[in-house]
Amino acid sequence: MALIETNFYRGGGSKLKSTAGEYSEIFLQWKQDGHEFIWITDGFGWQTAKGPLRDTFDKIDYILNLDMVEKGVLEALILDH
Numbered sequence: 001m002a003l004i005e006t007n008f009y010r011g012g013g014s015k016l017k018s019t020a021g022e023y024s025e026i027f028l029q030w031k032q033d034g035h036e037f038i039w040i041t042d043g044f045g046w047q048t049a050k051g052p053l054r055d056t057f058d059k060i061d062y063i064l065n066l067d068m069v070e071k072g073v074l075e076a077l078i079l080d081h
Contacts, residue, residue, distance in 0.1 A: 002042065002078060003035050009045025016046065020055065023037075023056060024056050024059045038064065039060060039064070039065065052062055
């Protein structure tokens with residue numbers, strides 16, 4: 001089963017940093033339970049939180065942005081699983 005979380009951040013702040021950390025932990029739990037976790041996130045807010053996003057990118061298998069979804073990456077992931 002693929003579990004998908006989506007969000008869009010128009011502004012920066014501590015919420016982005018805590019969200020990235022929380023999703024790293026959630027990913028590990030769901031992966032142990034045999035599930036895939038796909039995080040779709042985008043927005044200008046990430047311009048001020050590149051470090052936490054990079055850290056999470058190194059831990060979660062699938063982080064997509066809206067451009068990737070529009071280009072069919074999400075569909076391909078779902079069809080492959």
